[in-house]
């Protein structure tokens with residue numbers, strides 16, 4: 001309050017946000033009309049500020065960004081010549097709150113290519129609105145990133161999938177989007193992208209093909225699948241009825257992330273590729289005693305991470321500048 005009267009209000013308040021309307025995570029708790037809704041999100045200038053801060057603090061100029069799913073942050077360890085930023089130190093960045101998400105942004109060279117890796121992502125169930133969940137993707141775009149690779153831990157709905165399989169994401173079902181929960185809701189800034197972006201080609205066909213080529217060269221094509229990822233809000237795992245419903249909808253894997261990041265990346269013209277690591281089988285049978293749990297998810301990630309890491313690094317080696325695949 002005192003700061004406010006002295007003209008030293010924090011930036012949130014200066015932009016018309018009221019400190020009293022925020023949860024402890026800085027998330028707005030109520031708003032009265034569309035124009036106040038418009039002010040309750042990061043602007044283009046906010047993204048630019050964070051991107052410029054990062055560019056001023058590292059010499060790396062990444063063309064590829066990778067978002068690591070639960071327990072898959074080991075990918076960042078493959079980067080050479082690392083520059084590491086804790087999320088808590090990056091201006092305006094949200095903070096990681098989930099086990100298996102370290103909360104570090106790692107710049108470096110992966111297979112000789114300048115790359116930035118998010119060791120830990122943000123989820124809606126942590127209490128973050130989707131414009132916060134997806135803020136890093138817009139920052140990546142402002143850094144000059146052309147290709148986004150997303151990874152996640154997911155439950156297998158397809159009865160043929162086994163725990164430890166890797167699923168190339170061919171397409172997604174945005175379940176929260178059916179109810180209007182979408183990171184692009186609100187005023188559209190054309191500097192990021194068009195009001196109505198297409199999503200029918202969200203997952204790049206050439207990169208999907210490349211994944212199969214690389215897997216076959218690695219001798220692991222037997223455990224490489226390709227299918228549809230369905231994103232739910234979480235944090236609870238699905239009921240049996242929900243899993244049966246999603247299976248009938250045509251989903252092969254189910255999780256609690258990824259889709260908002262992909263929508264924002266496509267909105268700003270980035271090329272997207274994604275993997276689900278099948279960490280558990282979705283429960284579809286009322287007679288079973290099996291239950292999904294995060295400890296199992298992390299343990300499967302730990303066991304299968306090396307294959308996924310190798311696959312990603314070999315793919316990055318073959319991604320050429322300006323979106324061509326070697």
Ligand SMILES: O=P(O)(O)O[C@@H]1C[C@H](O)[C@@H](CO)O1
Nearest residue numbers: 069070152153256257294297
């Ligand atoms: O960040 P991802 O999507 O990999 O994490 C999955 C979904 C939940 O966050 C968590 C559930 O075990 O793992």
